[in-house]
Amino acid sequence: MASIRAHIWNGRPAPCEHDDLPIARIGTVQPHGVMMVVVPETGLVEHVSANVEEILGVPAPAVLGHAPTVAFRDAESLARIAEILRPGRRYFDNPTPLVANGRRFEAICHLRQGRLFLEIEPYVDAAHDYQTMVATALDAIARQTTVQGLYEAAARMMNFVTQYDRVKLYRFLAHGHGVVVGEFHAPDSKLPASFLGYHFAASDVPEAAKEILRTGKTRQKPTQRGSVPLLTLGAGGEAVPSGDAVDMTDCWLRGIHPCDNGYNRNLGVGSNIIFPVCIDNTVWGLFVVHNRDEKFLNYDSRVVIEQLSMMFASRLIELEAVEARIAERQRLSQAMVATVEGSQTMLAAMAAMRGEPVGSARLHAMHAVSRHVAALAPTYVSINGVEVATAGRAEDRFASELLRLADADGAAVIRSGPAGHVHLVGSTPDALTVRGIAAMFGNRLPPLDSSEWRVFATDALGDFAPIGPDLRALASGVLAAPIGSRGDMILWFRRERVVDATWAGRPPSTAELNSEMMFRPRADFAAHRAPLAGAARAWLDQEVLLAAQFASAIGDVWQRAQRGVATATPATELPGDPVVVDQRADADHPVSRTAGSLAVALPSAAASRWNSVA
Amino acid sequence: MSINVSIQAQGAQASVTLRGVLDSMSQATLKQQLEPVLANAGVTQIRLDFSGVQSMEAASAGMLMMLTHTAKSRNKTVGIVNANPAVLSLMHKANLGKVIQIQ
Numbered sequence: 001m002a003s004i005r006a007h008i009w010n011g012r013p014a015p016c017e018h019d020d021l022p023i024a025r026i027g028t029v030q031p032h033g034v035m036m037v038v039v040p041e042t043g044l045v046e047h048v049s050a051n052v053e054e055i056l057g058v059p060a061p062a063v064l065g066h067a068p069t070v071a072f073r074d075a076e077s078l079a080r081i082a083e084i085l086r087p088g089r090r091y092f093d094n095p096t097p098l099v100a101n102g103r104r105f106e107a108i109c110h111l112r113q114g115r116l117f118l119e120i121e122p123y124v125d126a127a128h129d130y131q132t133m134v135a136t137a138l139d140a141i142a143r144q145t146t147v148q149g150l151y152e153a154a155a156r157m158m159n160f161v162t163q164y165d166r167v168k169l170y171r172f173l174a175h176g177h178g179v180v181v182g183e184f185h186a187p188d189s190k191l192p193a194s195f196l197g198y199h200f201a202a203s204d205v206p207e208a209a210k211e212i213l214r215t216g217k218t219r220q221k222p223t224q225r226g227s228v229p230l231l232t233l234g235a236g237g238e239a240v241p242s243g244d245a246v247d248m249t250d251c252w253l254r255g256i257h258p259c260d261n262g263y264n265r266n267l268g269v270g271s272n273i274i275f276p277v278c279i280d281n282t283v284w285g286l287f288v289v290h291n292r293d294e295k296f297l298n299y300d301s302r303v304v305i306e307q308l309s310m311m312f313a314s315r316l317i318e319l320e321a322v323e324a325r326i327a328e329r330q331r332l333s334q335a336m337v338a339t340v341e342g343s344q345t346m347l348a349a350m351a352a353m354r355g356e357p358v359g360s361a362r363l364h365a366m367h368a369v370s371r372h373v374a375a376l377a378p379t380y381v382s383i384n385g386v387e388v389a390t391a392g393r394a395e396d397r398f399a400s401e402l403l404r405l406a407d408a409d410g411a412a413v414i415r416s417g418p419a420g421h422v423h424l425v426g427s428t429p430d431a432l433t434v435r436g437i438a439a440m441f442g443n444r445l446p447p448l449d450s451s452e453w454r455v456f457a458t459d460a461l462g463d464f465a466p467i468g469p470d471l472r473a474l475a476s477g478v479l480a481a482p483i484g485s486r487g488d489m490i491l492w493f494r495r496e497r498v499v500d501a502t503w504a505g506r507p508p509s510t511a512e513l514n515s516e517m518m519f520r521p522r523a524d525f526a527a528h529r530a531p532l533a534g535a536a537r538a539w540l541d542q543e544v545l546l547a548a549q550f551a552s553a554i555g556d557v558w559q560r561a562q563r564g565v566a567t568a569t570p571a572t573e574l575p576g577d578p579v580v581v582d583q584r585a586d587a588d589h590p591v592s593r594t595a596g597s598l599a600v601a602l603p604s605a606a607a608s609r610w611n612s613v614a
Numbered sequence: 615m616s617i618n619v620s621i622q623a624q625g626a627q628a629s630v631t632l633r634g635v636l637d638s639m640s641q642a643t644l645k646q647q648l649e650p651v652l653a654n655a656g657v658t659q660i661r662l663d664f665s666g667v668q669s670m671e672a673a674s675a676g677m678l679m680m681l682t683h684t685a686k687s688r689n690k691t692v693g694i695v696n697a698n699p700a701v702l703s704l705m706h707k708a709n710l711g712k713v714i715q716i717q
Binding site for chain 1: 638641671672679680683684699703706709711712713
C-alpha cells in the first residue's frame with residue numbers, strides 16, 4: 001500500500017557534481033572505533049579497520065580470516081561475542097559490553113547484505129542513564145501544544161541528552177534547501193554563533209548522503225581526525241584496502257569524506273551528530289548537533305536521540321494537523337459533499353414536479369443552487385446568459401470553502417465531455433492553461449488512476465513542466481484529484497512564495513554546482529541575502545489526503561446519481577455529461593460581475609467565473 | 615484510512631488487532647481508537663497484535679513510544695506480538711524493545 005507521500009512530487013534539488021559520491025561504500029572507518037565485518041556462516045572476519053592494532057592491540061592480519069574473539073581475552077567478553085556469533089541470529093540487544101586490555105568497550109551489531117557488522121567503540125559515560133533521558137524527552141515532547149514549541153523543546157532535549165554546545169533543527173524546503181527553524185545553545189556554549197532563521201543551500205547535503213539519512217540512520221562524527229582504511233585479505237594473504245566492497249549504510253563508524261571534515265573545521269566544529277527526522281520515508285529535516293571540541297556519546301545516548309527524533313516526528317504530524325485545522329476541514333469537506341448531493345436531490349425533485357424534459361429541469365434547478373456547487377454536481381448546466389436566482393452570500397461561501405478545504409489560493413473544476421467546461425475559483429491560471437496542466441497527467445506528471453490514492457501534489461510545478469514566470473507565480477503549487485473516471489478533475493493552486501532569505505554563505509551558482517568546487521569544503525558561512533523562489537508553500541500530507549477523499553466522495557455522489565437516473569434519462573444526458581446552454585465567456589456576463597462585486601464586499605469570498613474552453 | 619483497529623477487552627487485558635499500514639496518516643486513527651482503552655482503569659495490559667500490519671514508518675515507532683509513556687503513567691503495560699519480519703526489523707533498528715515489550 002503506497003503512502004500518501006508517494007503522490008507528493010516536491011521541488012527537486014538542482015543536479016550537483018558531488019551527488020554520486022560513494023558515501024555508503026567509502027571504504028574507510030572513523031578512527032575512534034574498530035569495525036569488523038564477519039561472514040555469519042563461518043564466523044570469520046572478512047574486513048577489519050586498520051586501527052584494530054592501535055585500539056585492541058592485535059594487528060589486522062592477525063584478525064582477518066579469524067574469529068573476532070582473537071582480539072579479546074576476557075572470559076565474559078568471549079562468551080558475549082560467542083553469543084553474537086550464534087548461528088541464525090537476526091537481531092541484537094545492542095550494545096554488548098566488552099573488555100580488551102583492561103579497557104571497556106561496547107559492541108554494536110547489525111546484519112546487512114548477509115554480513116555481520118561489529119562496531120567496537122570505547123565506552124564513555126553519559127550525563128544521565130537511558131531511562132532518565134528517554135522519560136525526560138518523552139515528557140517534554142508530549143507536553144508541547146504548538147509546532148514552534150515542539151521545535152524548541154526538541155532542540156532543548158537534544159542538548160539535555162548530548163550536552164553539546166549547539167543544537168540546530170533544520171527543516172528541508174523545496175529544491176532541497178533548508179532553513180534552521182529551531183536552535184538551542186548550552187549555557188556555557190563554545191559555539192555562540194546563531195544560525196536560527198538561516199537558509200542552507202541544498203548542495204550542503206549530497207544526494208547520496210540524503211539517501212542514507214532517508215533510512216533513518218544517525219550520522220555521528222565525534223572527531224574530525226580523518227578516517228582509517230577498511231582492510232581485507234589480498235590474494236597473497238596480506239591485508240589490503242577493501243575499497244568499495246562493503247556497504248556501510250547502517251554503520252556508526254562509516255568514514256568521513258575529507259570534504260565533510262573540512263566543512264566542519266571551517267565552521268569551527270570539532271564534533272557533530274546529524275540525525276534525520278523521517279516521515280514516511282521522506283527526510284523532513286535534520287537535527288544538527290555541534291560541539292567545538294571532540295566529544296563522544298555512548299550508544300544509549302545515541303538511541304535516545306534517535307528515539308527522540310521519532311517521537312518528534314510523530315508529535316509534529318499531530319501538531320501540524322491541529323494548526324492547519326485538519327479536523328475542521330474534514331468536517332467542512334463532509335458538509336460540502338452533502339451540499340453537492342443535496343443539489344442533485346433538488347434537481348431530481350424539480351424534474352419530477354415540473355414534468356419538463358430533464359435537460360430543462362436541470363437548468364431550472366441549477367438556478368436555485370450556487371454556481372460553485374453546480375460545478376461539482378453530478379449533472380450541471382452552464383448558466384451563462386440565463387437568469388439566475390439570487391444565491392448571494394451562500395454562493396460565495398461555497399467558493400471560499402472550496403479554497404479553505406485545501407488552504408489554496410485558487411481552484412478549478414474541470415468537467416469533461418463533448419462540451420467540457422472549466423470552473424475557476426479564486427486566483428488561478430486561465431481555463432485553457434488549467435486544461436493544459438490536467439493534460440500533463442500520464443505524461444510529464446504521473447497518471448492519476450494507477451494507485452490507491454488518486455491524487456497528486458507538488459510545490460514546484462516548474463520542476464516538471466516548462467512553465468513561464470506568470471504561471472509559476474500563480475500555480476507553483478498544484479494539488480489535483482480526479483472525480484470519477486471520465487476525465488473530470490478538481491485542482492487547487494498555490495501561488496509561488498518568494499522568500500527574502502538570509503543564507504549561511506552565498507549559495508552556489510549553477511556553474512559552480514557542476515564544477516570541481518563541489519569537492520572542496522565550503523568555507524563561507526557569512527550571512528548572505530538572496531531571494532528563495534520557484535516554489536509554493538508545500539501541501540501537508542493531511543491536505544493531500546483530504547483532497548483525495550473529497551474528490552472520491554464527490555465521485556461517489558455522481559455514481560449514486562447515475563444509478564438513480566440511468567433508467568429515466570437519455571444516454572446523452574447521463575450525470576457527468578454537461579448540458580451547456582451558453583458557452584460565452586463569463587467576462588461579458590452580468591452574473592460574473594455580480595460575483596466579483598460580492599468578492600469586494602466580502603473579503604473572505606473568492607471571485608468565481610465560468611470559462612468555456614470548447 | 616490505511617489502518618483498521620479492532621479491540622477486545624477481557625478482564626485486565628485489552629487485545630488490539632491492527633490491520634494495514636502504520637504511517638503518518640494512520641497514527642491518528644490508532645491513537646483515537648486506543649483512547650478508550652487507555653482511559654479504562656480496569657485494563658492493565660495492552661497487547662498490540664501486529665500480525666496484520668504490513669509496514670510501519672519511523673514516526674509511528676515514535677507514536678508507539680509515546681503511547682507506552684501514556685500507558686505507563688496510567689499503570690498499564692504495552693506489548694507487541696506477531697510482527698512480521700520487516701516490521702520487526704524496523705522495531706529493532708529503532709531499539710523499540712528498550713521501551714516496549716516485543717514478542
